[in-house]
Amino acid sequence: MTVAASPAARRPRLRPLRLGRVAGMLGLVALLLALALAHLGVGARPVAPWTVVEALLAFDPDSFDHNVVVSLRLLRCLAGLAAGAALGLCGALVQSVTRNPLGEPHVLGLNAGAALAVVSALTFAPALERILPGLSGPAARPFLAALGAGAVFGLVVATARAGRGGLTPLKVTLCGVAFSAFAAALTSAQLILDDQTLAAVRLWLAGDLSGQSYAALQMALPPLLFGLTLALLLSGRLNALALGEDVARGLGVDLARTRFAALAAAALLCGAAVSLAGPIGFVGLVVPHAVRGMAGRDMRLVLPLSAVAGAALVLAADLAARTLFAPRELATGAMTALVGVPVFLLLAARSRR
Amino acid sequence: MTAARAAGYARFACGPLAFRLRPRVVATCVGLACAIGAGALVALSSGSLPIPAAQVLAALVRAQVPAEVAQVIWDIRLPRVLLAMLAGAMLGLAGAAMQALTRNSLADPGLIGVKEGASVAVLALILAVPAAGVGLRPVAGMAGGLAVALAVAGLARDLSGVRFVLVGIGMSWLLSAALLVFITTADINDVETALVWLAGSLHAASWPLLPAPAAWGAAGAVLLLATARGADAALLGDPVATGLGVRLKALSAARLAAPVLMTAAAVSAVGSLGFVGLMAPHMARFAVGGGQSALLVASALVGAAMVLAADTVGRLLFAPLQIPAGIVMTVAGVPLFLFLLWRRRDQL
Numbered sequence: 001m002t003v004a005a006s007p008a009a010r011r012p013r014l015r016p017l018r019l020g021r022v023a024g025m026l027g028l029v030a031l032l033l034a035l036a037l038a039h040l041g042v043g044a045r046p047v048a049p050w051t052v053v054e055a056l057l058a059f060d061p062d063s064f065d066h067n068v069v070v071s072l073r074l075l076r077c078l079a080g081l082a083a084g085a086a087l088g089l090c091g092a093l094v095q096s097v098t099r100n101p102l103g104e105p106h107v108l109g110l111n112a113g114a115a116l117a118v119v120s121a122l123t124f125a126p127a128l129e130r131i132l133p134g135l136s137g138p139a140a141r142p143f144l145a146a147l148g149a150g151a152v153f154g155l156v157v158a159t160a161r162a163g164r165g166g167l168t169p170l171k172v173t174l175c176g177v178a179f180s181a182f183a184a185a186l187t188s189a190q191l192i193l194d195d196q197t198l199a200a201v202r203l204w205l206a207g208d209l210s211g212q213s214y215a216a217l218q219m220a221l222p223p224l225l226f227g228l229t230l231a232l233l234l235s236g237r238l239n240a241l242a243l244g245e246d247v248a249r250g251l252g253v254d255l256a257r258t259r260f261a262a263l264a265a266a267a268l269l270c271g272a273a274v275s276l277a278g279p280i281g282f283v284g285l286v287v288p289h290a291v292r293g294m295a296g297r298d299m300r301l302v303l304p305l306s307a308v309a310g311a312a313l314v315l316a317a318d319l320a321a322r323t324l325f326a327p328r329e330l331a332t333g334a335m336t337a338l339v340g341v342p343v344f345l346l347l348a349a350r351s352r353r
Numbered sequence: 354m355t356a357a358r359a360a361g362y363a364r365f366a367c368g369p370l371a372f373r374l375r376p377r378v379v380a381t382c383v384g385l386a387c388a389i390g391a392g393a394l395v396a397l398s399s400g401s402l403p404i405p406a407a408q409v410l411a412a413l414v415r416a417q418v419p420a421e422v423a424q425v426i427w428d429i430r431l432p433r434v435l436l437a438m439l440a441g442a443m444l445g446l447a448g449a450a451m452q453a454l455t456r457n458s459l460a461d462p463g464l465i466g467v468k469e470g471a472s473v474a475v476l477a478l479i480l481a482v483p484a485a486g487v488g489l490r491p492v493a494g495m496a497g498g499l500a501v502a503l504a505v506a507g508l509a510r511d512l513s514g515v516r517f518v519l520v521g522i523g524m525s526w527l528l529s530a531a532l533l534v535f536i537t538t539a540d541i542n543d544v545e546t547a548l549v550w551l552a553g554s555l556h557a558a559s560w561p562l563l564p565a566p567a568a569w570g571a572a573g574a575v576l577l578l579a580t581a582r583g584a585d586a587a588l589l590g591d592p593v594a595t596g597l598g599v600r601l602k603a604l605s606a607a608r609l610a611a612p613v614l615m616t617a618a619a620v621s622a623v624g625s626l627g628f629v630g631l632m633a634p635h636m637a638r639f640a641v642g643g644g645q646s647a648l649l650v651a652s653a654l655v656g657a658a659m660v661l662a663a664d665t666v667g668r669l670l671f672a673p674l675q676i677p678a679g680i681v682m683t684v685a686g687v688p689l690f691l692f693l694l695w696r697r698r699d700q701l
């Protein structure tokens with residue numbers, strides 16, 4: 001009680017970290033680095049890890065291996081890192097705001113909404129061009145994806161909030177399934193009616209990291225960084241929110257504004273990820289659970305670590321997708337689902353209500 | 354007797370045989386059947402070659418019609434219309450039985466991964482044994498669907514809970530990911546044949562595709578109707594049902610297996626058609642009220658009408674391009690699903 005009187009202690013302090021947890025976090029970062037090296041080194045032409053490091057630090061334009069790494073593989077690796085970090089962060093935000101362990105961008109229909117927005121923009125390109133030139137081009141894709149994700153997400157949350165229980169896991173999941181199915185049906189109807197759009201987005205729709213360009217990466221960065229900053233700024237308030245609505249209000253947190261800001265950040269992050277990697281699912285479901293097991297419930301740790309773990313998961317999934325059936329490639333989204341759904345099943349089988 | 358009459362039943366007797374029916378239910382079902390007949394006539398007469406209704410009827414009774422008309426009706430449109438009605442009826446029946454069994458109005462064999470399980474099994478058959486006939490597909494599909502249903506029931510440990518639905522949704526996601534792996538690794542020609550079938554389209558309908566689902570559908574319908582009284586009693590609660598002499602374990606096993614197998618057989622024939630099993634029983638309940646046997650018959654009729662309508666709309670809306678019936682069904686079904694969710698919002 002004496003502590004509460006001093007002004008400096010009004011904000012909750014980071015608890016001292018246990019050694020095991022610190023080791024776990026460092027291990028996570030080391031794992032991410034190792035995965036990135038492996039991601040850059042593995043392929044039709046294997047490149048040794050030290051050559052990869054050399055290529056990144058002291059690029060030699062005459063070396064064939066260096067060129068393979070920097071001009072062919074680095075882009076895919078960076079896109080995977082960015083998309084994975086965004087998805088992990090997005091999942092942590094959504095689970096925290098909805099206070100729902102099953103919350104996840106894919107479950108909540110964000111992916112389907114983003115895909116619908118991007119495909120619709122391509123289908124109605126001529127009409128859109130007349131309203132605002134450039135809206136159907138690749139440059140507007142992150143913006144459109146975030147818009148679609150946000151719209152569907154808003155619908156899901158608004159519908160699932162109805163009734164006495166609020167956002168129960170079952171209601172959130174059912175609404176997410178319903179709106180996802182609706183958006184997916186509209187998307188595939190457009191693709192069936194329009195061959196050109198299908199050809200343009202077929203690869204991207206499967207959740208795929210190949211075929212990236214630095215332009216797309218640049219376009220995705222502003223929403224990603226904005227969402228990331230917003231999420232980190234909100235982490236203290238999200239901690240307060242986790243204590244319950246009354247406590248949070250007592251601590252001076254504006255509930256509605258915090259929720260809105262966090263959900264907006266989630267939509268921005270998801271939009272950036274979808275525009276880069278297509279609708280990759282289930283990263284946001286698994287990652288926050290794993291991170292909470294490692295770092296506890298403090299959002300100031302959970303959020304950055306979720307970004308790291310999400311990036312690691314997507315890189316690992318992409319690595320598996322590229323190598324398991326080489327020379328054929330699987331869709332990265334299928335690999336993350338094969339990892340993520342068993343976790344969903346475990347959580348669902350453990351849930352009581 | 355008076356209680357039965359108060360509930361709207363009328364007794365029909367013919368010598369030693371006597372049974373009770375509710376005239377209102379019979380009238381509703383006859384009305385539905387007539388509507389389906391009219392819908393079928395519309396579906397048969399419309400298309401890239403419009404055929405007047407009189408000529409459709411003449412062709413159906415093998416009267417004198419131009420050879421071209423007879424060919425379009427008998428070889429192309431009739432098997433498609435019949436398959437649509439058959440698949441819809443099976444899915445509707447399966448949904449009605451499942452909702453009664455789990456006492457959960459959102460349960461549907463399609464929602465708990467049976468569709469995807471059947472799809473994976475059929476796809477494996479198509480890819481591994483390309484020479485296998487169309488007739489084998491329902492067998493593979495039913496094995497896959499049953500395996501998934503057993504896995505979901507085992508993981509959730511309890512059929513009536515919310516967990517059952519959540520685990521089922523997770524299982525269907527897992528299997529869709531497996532499907533995606535199939536699609537991305539298999540030969541592109543195989544994928545094209547598989548995709549056409551997966552989209553839930555009736556455009557591949559032909560006479561050889563009909564007998565197997567029809568046989569399974571009939572068997573399942575008989576099983577469900579035969580156990581309808583037991584299911585009515587089971588809704589009163591386990592102790593009451595046991596007291597009334599219902600063998601609950603056998604009843605649950607039969608009433609889980611029948612809808613799962615019917616859904617899988619329907620999926621094997623026409624691909625994944627969502628929301629029929631979910632919506633048809635609700636609309637049927639609205640039309641005929643409670644009582645398993647009435648509900649089953651009405652659900653089958655509503656389901657048949659829904660799929661027939663979805664296929665016809667998908668076929669005509671953007672002609673000459675065809676929208677698979679599965680997509681039409683989803684676009685129409687989701688608002689209805691949300692409406693149901695809204696009505697149950699305080700209990701979920």
